[in-house]
Amino acid sequence: MNKKITFIVALLTLSTNLLYAQLRQANVQLLGAGKRVSGSAYYFNTDQKDFLVDCGLFYPETKHIKYEKDIVNTSRLNTKLPISPQKISAIIITHAHLDHIGKIPLLVNNGYNGKIYSTDLTKKLALIMFEMMLKSTSLGSETFTKSKNSNKVHTQSSCEWKNRIKRPKKVTFERNELQDSGLQICKVCLDIELQDIARLFKTIKYNRTFDISRDISVEFFDAKHIPGSASILVKLNLISGKKLIYITGDVGSGLDNILKGKPKVPKTVDYVFIESTYGGKSRVLPSDPFNEFFSDLNKSLRNNHVVWVPSFVLDRTQKVLNVIKKGQQEKKLPKKINIKVVSTTAKKVNKVYDQYFEYRPNSVDESLSMSPAKLSPAISGPIVLLTPSYIDQLDFFHPIVEKIVRSNNSDLMLVGYQDPRS
Numbered sequence: 001m002n003k004k005i006t007f008i009v010a011l012l013t014l015s016t017n018l019l020y021a022q023l024r025q026a027n028v029q030l031l032g033a034g035k036r037v038s039g040s041a042y043y044f045n046t047d048q049k050d051f052l053v054d055c056g057l058f059y060p061e062t063k064h065i066k067y068e069k070d071i072v073n074t075s076r077l078n079t080k081l082p083i084s085p086q087k088i089s090a091i092i093i094t095h096a097h098l099d100h101i102g103k104i105p106l107l108v109n110n111g112y113n114g115k116i117y118s119t120d121l122t123k124k125l126a127l128i129m130f131e132m133m134l135k136s137t138s139l140g141s142e143t144f145t146k147s148k149n150s151n152k153v154h155t156q157s158s159c160e161w162k163n164r165i166k167r168p169k170k171v172t173f174e175r176n177e178l179q180d181s182g183l184q185i186c187k188v189c190l191d192i193e194l195q196d197i198a199r200l201f202k203t204i205k206y207n208r209t210f211d212i213s214r215d216i217s218v219e220f221f222d223a224k225h226i227p228g229s230a231s232i233l234v235k236l237n238l239i240s241g242k243k244l245i246y247i248t249g250d251v252g253s254g255l256d257n258i259l260k261g262k263p264k265v266p267k268t269v270d271y272v273f274i275e276s277t278y279g280g281k282s283r284v285l286p287s288d289p290f291n292e293f294f295s296d297l298n299k300s301l302r303n304n305h306v307v308w309v310p311s312f313v314l315d316r317t318q319k320v321l322n323v324i325k326k327g328q329q330e331k332k333l334p335k336k337i338n339i340k341v342v343s344t345t346a347k348k349v350n351k352v353y354d355q356y357f358e359y360r361p362n363s364v365d366e367s368l369s370m371s372p373a374k375l376s377p378a379i380s381g382p383i384v385l386l387t388p389s390y391i392d393q394l395d396f397f398h399p400i401v402e403k404i405v406r407s408n409n410s411d412l413m414l415v416g417y418q419d420p421r422s
């Protein structure tokens, strides 16, 4: 009898220990953005829960090789999983730029089913970016279903349109090859894929601690980099004592017109991972950093030129619009400027910004798409044309680029990083 009781007590103690075992160890490993700018991903490997902070795409940045080769290598790298989706049960994201979140569609496509934690605004912006990616960014080689006569390809077995096909054909492509082959992913399938990502999100407010396991909690600090952006404080309640690990993500300069103020930071931390891309340069700021932009733009518009401004669809496009508005308010730019935003994704981001900020000039023409047939005749100066920045990789848009580059009446304004080899 006594033996039995001892056994039961031992069993109870063991199971209580297993249930409530305190965190013993945690390792952080950089899966990207080490000695390079892009591909941010921090892998937390602990004995309670494994998770990622950010899960970004790589950009071509191997300067000593040819640009074309770099693009091919980079897109190979971007179809490789950063980690097995079954190994992790949470992804915490700092902000919606693709070099921080762009590998999430690949993870979800390969079975990731854990939570994605972000601010509400980051979720909204991230879903716009994912929609853009799912249309045309390679997730590796995939087999699609199509009917003989349609240019639509399907990915989802539950798609009603796919299930109406009488004699379904299988075709194998990478998503980035679809457009040049005259094919398009079906809208219903795209929507299912997007919902599969959206349902994983759990949104978190700034400066609230939330638990992701018994001894691991997280707090978001406003990073003032882009709307919704956060630096992330991971709080580990280790058996050896508490440890605070801070991952800055990209942080704002404090000079932003749209997001006012400096980044918020915690009072104490034990370890910091800093994104230091521009940290090594000390720069003297002119008293009005936009005067040069205003005077160049004025000159071009006075000469009835086409001003082509390639810029990132998320945040840079909106910043350019905001600076034009500022110039108009300060009477440094004409009241009426013909501004066209043509990227579908940029327009969607504009709409989200509209809900939070009065950032753009009164008249911005968003009626045209990037399709050259309609856009080409509409390009005549004076006009400011805002397009996405990685335009060199969009073959279908090259007629427009050619038209602008060949004309003597056009100017190119660079407002952000552009690969010098592109």
Ligand SMILES: [Zn+2]
Pocket (backbone or CB within 6 Å): 095, 097, 225, 250
């Ligand atoms: Zn960023």
Ligand SMILES: [Zn+2]
Pocket (backbone or CB within 6 Å): 153, 154, 155, 156, 159, 160, 161, 162, 186, 187, 188, 189, 190
């Ligand atoms: Zn479909």
